[in-house]
Amino acid sequence: MQTLELQKMANEVRKGIVTAVHSAKAGHPGGSLSAADIFTYLYFEELNIDPKNPKDPDRDRFVLSKGHTAPGYYSAMAHRGYFPVEDLVTLRHVGSHLQGHPCMQHIPGIDMSSGSLGQGISVAVGMAIAGKLDKKSYHVYTLLGDGEIQEGQVWEAAMLAGHRHLDNLTVIVDNNGLQIDGKIDDVCSPYPIDKKFEAFNFHVISVADGNDMEQLRAAFTEAKSVKDKPVAIIAKTIKGKGVSFMENQASWHGTAPNDEQYQVAMADLEKVGEALCQK
Amino acid sequence: MSEVKKIATRESYGNALAELGAQYPNLVVLDADLAGATKTSVFMKAFPERHIDCGIAEGNMMGVAAGLATAGKIPFASTFAMFAAGRAFEQVRNSIGYPHLNVKIGATHAGISVGEDGASHQCNEDIALMRTIPGMVVINPADDVEARAAVKAAIEHEGPVYMRFGRLAVPVINDPASYTFELGKGIVMQEGKDVTIVATGLEVSESLEAAKMLEADGILAEVINIHTIKPLDTDLIAASAKKTGKVVTVEEHSIIGGLGGAVAEALAEKAPTKMLRIGVNDTFGESGPAKALIEKYELDAKSIYNKVKAWL
Secondary structure (H helix, E strand, C coil): CCHHHHHHHHHHHHHHHHHHHHHHCCCCHHHHHHCHHHHHHHHHHHCCCCCCCCCCCCCCEEEECCHHHHHHHHHHHHHHCCCCHHHHHHCCCCCCCCCCCCCCCCCCCCCCCCCCCCCHHHHHHHHHHHHHHCCCCCCEEEEEECCHHHCHHHHHHHHHHHHCCCCCEEEEEEECCEECCEEHHHHCCCCCHHHHHHHCCCEEEEECCCCCHHHHHHHHHHHHHCCCCCEEEEEECCCCCCCCCCCCCHHHCCCCCCHHHHHHHHHHHHHHHHHHHHC | CCCCCEEEHHHHHHHHHHHHCCCCCCEEEEECCCHHHHCCHHHHHHCHHHEEECCCCHHHHHHHHHHHHHCCCEEEEEEEHHHHHHHCHHHHHHHHHCCCCCCEEEEECECHHHCCCCHHHCECCHHHHHHCCCCCEEECCCCHHHHHHHHHHHHHCCCCEEEECCCCEEECCCCCCCCCCCCCCCEEEECCCCEEEEECCCHHHHHHHHHHHHHHCCCCEEEEECCEEECCCHHHHHHHHHHHCEEEEEEEEECCCCHHHHHHHHHHHHCCCEEEEEEECCCCCCCCCHHHHHHHCCCCHHHHHHHHHHHC
16 A cells, blocks of 8 residues: 555544544543554555455464554454444444454454453464464564553563564554553653663664654564564554644543544544645 | 372373374473473473473463464463462463463462472462353363373363363372263262262372271262362262262362362252361461371371261
8 A cells, every 4th residue: 555545544543543432432542543553554554464364374463462452453453344444433332342452252353352461462472483383474463552561471472582583573562652650751661662672682673753654664664574583663653643632641541532522533633634635 | 909000190291292292283382491390391302393481481371372372273381380370360361261262271280289399389279260260171180090081181172271280199090991081070989878078189089088988987978079170060069969968078279269169159059068178278388298288288088087077
């Protein structure tokens, strides 16, 4: 997909996030919006997948280790054709297949249930080991939050991935700089993130603007070329990206917009969409 | 009487995996730096490429096992019961139980029979923890024959299974020629009419010994081996309870939440019966030779006999 098309799609994904979380009256818009461009790039450009054949043993795998950003994941999947975009308004409703955190038994195409932080990366490592054992060429991707990497299990998993030279694994850290209690460097700093992954025998790619499709394209292209090491992409992003009043506000980590805020948010995104159409 | 052969069920576990490895090419074994102790080293030698040592990181090992299962592998995640059910509880719950993945957990060194390592390594809570997870099968085999059969049954079963094995060599009480393992089905080891003794794991052989002592006093005990604690064979236990009117549970596990808890829950609803729970009595263990600890914590045949006799 051309970069402009990816940008337009990312904007649609963002609208889906805001709509879903507003409808649910709960959920996590901040980290979904910061990662919307990553979700879009993965699902519309990077992953070798087919929504019509979600169990293909040769498909690429994706594990959303930061499972609370399910609205971003669901929105990208819906737009990619895994289920109707209209379903997004059922997020977190009783009986909906769109659980608050991803559940693989409810949605074909979700490769792993997640939500408890730190666990998804271990599962991704297991998938990558399976790919090596079976001599398959599929690639495994997992997306982590920068707060999430405070979980010790992340580094247990990273140690094993580096030790086993899993070059079929790409770990992406959504470095939006905020967690529930505030700035990550005020709460319990995980910095330097790049040096940590390097020390765990990863090839590290730092992305200055993880909301920029061209920079994401360059990073994922480089990641694919790396041999003998797992890759960590550290993407600097803006929490709440695209919605004026949510940007860089920790308070929008896990809060839903009310009706009035929803209108403002959608108007913000409409404006972005119109500007992209002028290009 | 000829000497009874004794084998630790952890040995049975490792041997069974090595034996079944060729038959099941998707079988993989994971360890957390304890392959020598969990006895999976036998499998590792036979199938080195299918053995994954995760290092001392049990939470990660459970997640890696889950990832392997999503790709069609049948992973056996092996470590001590303390770390499998205790440390990694939440990983087992959320990464294995909730998505109902086909992961088998081989938990060795369960109970106070760990011996000299002491209370930090003597897990008396694992059955209680694991049986609360929806869809989790919990197996606690009594001897070598049953343990090896349980491993095969776990492979054949689609879904998560927790298996409990011991460090101590225990008598082989089942005949391999006639023994069959049926998941979720208890085994009446001996029929009786005066009291039902429901036992699990190494306490099955102790209970059979206790039943002999009771018989000498004219008390005929029905002894039931419950190798599968979840799903529990409630029909068998309730029928026996109705027959004898008195039920004793015996386990090398806390009396809270384990076999005793499971049987009490079942009988309270299906056939309320007078009960005595014998197990680790809401306390931590300590260091010492396994046999001495089993006696000190009153889990040996003589103690079971005395307790049942006093209770009846």
